[in-house]
Amino acid sequence: MSTLDALPGLGTRAIVLPEPRGPFSERLLAALRQEPDTAIAVADLPVSARPLHDDDLQLALYIAYELHYTALAGVDDAWEWSPSLLSFQRELERQFEAGLRELVGDVDRVDGEEVGDVLQRLVAEDEGPPLSRFAETRATREQMLEHVVHRSAYQLKEADPHSWAIPRLAGPPKAALLEIQFDEYGEGRAERVHAELFAGTMRALGLDASYGAYLDWLPGLTLATVNLMSLFGVNRRWLGAIVGHLAAFEMTSSIPNRRYGNAWRRLGHGPDVTRFYDEHVEADAVHENIAAWDLAGALARADPPIAEQIVFGARALLALEARWAAHLLDCWGAGRTSLLRPLPAS
Amino acid sequence: MHPWGAKPQSVMRRSFASSIASEVGAPTPTRIGDRLAVFARCCAGTKAVTVDESALDTVGRATIVPYRDGPYLVRGDFSLLDQDGSEISLGRRTIALCRCGKSRMRPFCDGTHRLSGFRAPGADERVPPADERVPPADERVPPADECAMPDEAGIHRRDGAGAVGQGITR
Numbered sequence: 001m002s003t004l005d006a007l008p009g010l011g012t013r014a015i016v017l018p019e020p021r022g023p024f025s026e027r028l029l030a031a032l033r034q035e036p037d038t039a040i041a042v043a044d045l046p047v048s049a050r051p052l053h054d055d056d057l058q059l060a061l062y063i064a065y066e067l068h069y070t071a072l073a074g075v076d077d078a079w080e081w082s083p084s085l086l087s088f089q090r091e092l093e094r095q096f097e098a099g100l101r102e103l104v105g106d107v108d109r110v111d112g113e114e115v116g117d118v119l120q121r122l123v124a125e126d127e128g129p130p131l132s133r134f135a136e137t138r139a140t141r142e143q144m145l146e147h148v149v150h151r152s153a154y155q156l157k158e159a160d161p162h163s164w165a166i167p168r169l170a171g172p173p174k175a176a177l178l179e180i181q182f183d184e185y186g187e188g189r190a191e192r193v194h195a196e197l198f199a200g201t202m203r204a205l206g207l208d209a210s211y212g213a214y215l216d217w218l219p220g221l222t223l224a225t226v227n228l229m230s231l232f233g234v235n236r237r238w239l240g241a242i243v244g245h246l247a248a249f250e251m252t253s254s255i256p257n258r259r260y261g262n263a264w265r266r267l268g269h270g271p272d273v274t275r276f277y278d279e280h281v282e283a284d285a286v287h288e289n290i291a292a293w294d295l296a297g298a299l300a301r302a303d304p305p306i307a308e309q310i311v312f313g314a315r316a317l318l319a320l321e322a323r324w325a326a327h328l329l330d331c332w333g334a335g336r337t338s339l340l341r342p343l344p345a346s
Numbered sequence: 347m348h349p350w351g352a353k354p355q356s357v358m359r360r361s362f363a364s365s366i367a368s369e370v371g372a373p374t375p376t377r378i379g380d381r382l383a384v385f386a387r388c389c390a391g392t393k394a395v396t397v398d399e400s401a402l403d404t405v406g407r408a409t410i411v412p413y414r415d416g417p418y419l420v421r422g423d424f425s426l427l428d429q430d431g432s433e434i435s436l437g438r439r440t441i442a443l444c445r446c447g448k449s450r451m452r453p454f455c456d457g458t459h460r461l462s463g464f465r466a467p468g469a470d471e472r473v474p475p476a477d478e479r480v481p482p483a484d485e486r487v488p489p490a491d492e493c494a495m496p497d498e499a500g501i502h503r504r505d506g507a508g509a510v511g512q513g514i515t516r
Contacts, residue, residue: 120415124460183438252459258450279437285455286442289413293468 013156014071015212017063022056028063028088035187036078037136038079040088052323055340057092058220058227062153064089065230070211071156093231100228103323104315114302116297119244119314123251126318131325132256135263139332144263146338147328148202149214150222154229155198155276156211159184159230162246168239173302177243180250182288194283197276204272217339221324228320232313240309241316242301247291248314252321410443414468417442417455426453 017033020026031040048054066072067080068216079085110118135144154161159181169177186192199209208214232242263279271278300307331338359369408424420426420441426434428492434453442455 116414126350183440185440251460255457255460258456281456282437282442282451282454283456285417286419286438286440288457289416289419289442292438293413 013211014073015063015215016073017067017075018059018212018215020056023060024056024060024092027065028060028085031084031088032063032072032079036076037084038081040084040171042088042091045091046097048095051095052103052224052320053220055220055223057095058223059215059218061089061092061096061227062215062223062230063132064092065227066212068161068230077097081252083198085306093235096224096227096231100251100316103319104312107308107312107315110300110307110311111243112300112307115300115307115310118307119247119251119292119296122311122314122318123248124334126252126322128322129325129329130316131328132259133333134329136259141267141327142343143332144260145205145207145343147161147260147342148205148207149217149339149343150324150328152198152202152209152214153206153218153222154226156195156209158195158198160195161226161233162242164233165239165242165246167323168236169299171298171302173243173295173299176290176298177246180246180290180295183283188328194276194279197279201276203270209248213337214271217341217343218239219338219340220329221320221327223247225320225324228261228316238313241292241313243296244310244313244315245317247296247310250284250288250291252318253288254281257281257284412466412468414446415465416443416459416468419443 017029018025020029027040027045031038048057053058056345063072064085067075067077067085071077072079135147139147162177163181165175166177166181182188184194186194186196202209229242229245232238232245257280259282261274264273264277294308297330299311328338337343390475406422408420408422411419411421413419420443421439426436426441444452444455444459446459446462446465448458448462448464450458
């Protein structure tokens with residue numbers, strides 16, 4: 001697919017710039033091919049009516065964030081901290097944040113001592129669309145392949161967005177985050193890094209596991225679920241939200257992952273495909289307790305004013321994931337692809 | 347496979363004192379083993395061979411924590427054995443053991459407690475020790491030979507004191 005994706009095992013990754021989709025991505029992608037800090041007009045950018053679903057805005061924001069994670073083919077690395085890029089990114093974030101606040105609504109005042117309990121209650125009361133149950137019992141191979149491609153936007157850099165929080169925490173919450181992340185990153189063994197397990201699943205299914213290979217297929221809503229983590233992770237002002245996001249993410253992971261593993265078993269696949277999912281059943285049953293109580297709970301006890309933001313991060317995750325799951329089920333229910341275009345036959 | 351290599355630390359530690367002489371200079375298969383061998387070289391020929399083994403403990407003693415409405419998290423230097431004494435592979439350093447009884451991969455937690463509405467405090471659920479309260483007459487402990495009835499789990503309970511072990515569900 002690209003000349004830069006053929007470097008497995010070297011610890012490098014790079015994205016080939018995707019096709020532009022509208023005014024946001026056109027401006028950004030055109031600028032990134034120029035010298036760093038080439039002007040990117042912000043003042044006359046449109047205001048997206050549905051920023052969370054906006055294929056163009058979310059792609060531009062995803063690419064802007066990727067400068068912090070990875071190399072972009074043909075783009076000068078100095079773009080990462082270019083003032084013109086940062087002011088463009090800030091405008092996209094402003095629209096994204098407005099969409100998130102509308103989605104989540106008001107967050108009630110939360111007592112710092114109560115954050116662990118509030119998170120448990122939020123997750124228990126969450127009734128997202130039954131995507132994992134549909135997958136386990138009825139999804140076709142093509143639909144499951146689409147599911148993997150959607151998730152590749154995050155899983156090929158699994159845990160990285162939450163790692164931004166490490167230097168910003170101290171004491172017990174920092175140790176708790178590291179206890180989770182050490183496991184996410186394979187406890188010092190490259191072949192067990194969770195992102196690598198996902199790449200193994202993709203390869204076993206005949207999909208392209210190179211980083212960013214399917215960007216042109218991914219709708220705005222899918223990119224928004226990853227941009228949510230990058231927004232919260234890259235920006236220290238959202239420290240509480242990335243912690244709340246991680247807690248809710250881990251707390252809603254074990255059971256769906258068991259179902260996705262069962263879905264692939266139903267479709268006749270073995271451990272080469274299911275290992276990623278099976279690993280997450282067990283791993284996240286550990287992580288969820290650490291994340292809810294030792295990370296989020298301890299952070300809120302140490303710094304009570306951050307409690308509302310922790311809850312905001314958790315609620316934003318649950319609400320956005322529900323939108324995304326509904327999108328997949330709606331598309332499949334209508335007999336069409338949930339991606340922007342059908343996958344090439346594998 | 348144990349995350350630190352082929353051998354659990356407890357085995358390495360037990361074998362350390364007895365095999366320290368043969369360890370010196372011998373390659374070992376794990377990073378912990380390497381560290382012990384280096385340490386042994388430093389100690390060889392000195393009284394430090396009788397060093398407190400806890401000083402070599404890079405993982406720490408085992409701790410077991412019941413998490414609220416969730417599993418037991420086990421950390422530190424431990425081995426998990428089946429009833430026949432065979433090692434159960436762990437897969438990670440910190441593990442979660444099922445507390446609700448509903449996991450489909452016991453003894454490990456698989457998150458099913460969320461579906462079954464499992465409730466339990468993250469704390470000691472025993473009734474307070476006798477010296478901290480005045481027990482009702484029907485809970486007073488009779489002589490040992492009359493009360494120590496092992497239940498199916500092998501946990502000795504006092505008749506009438508059902509709260510003992512309440513949090514452990516098989």
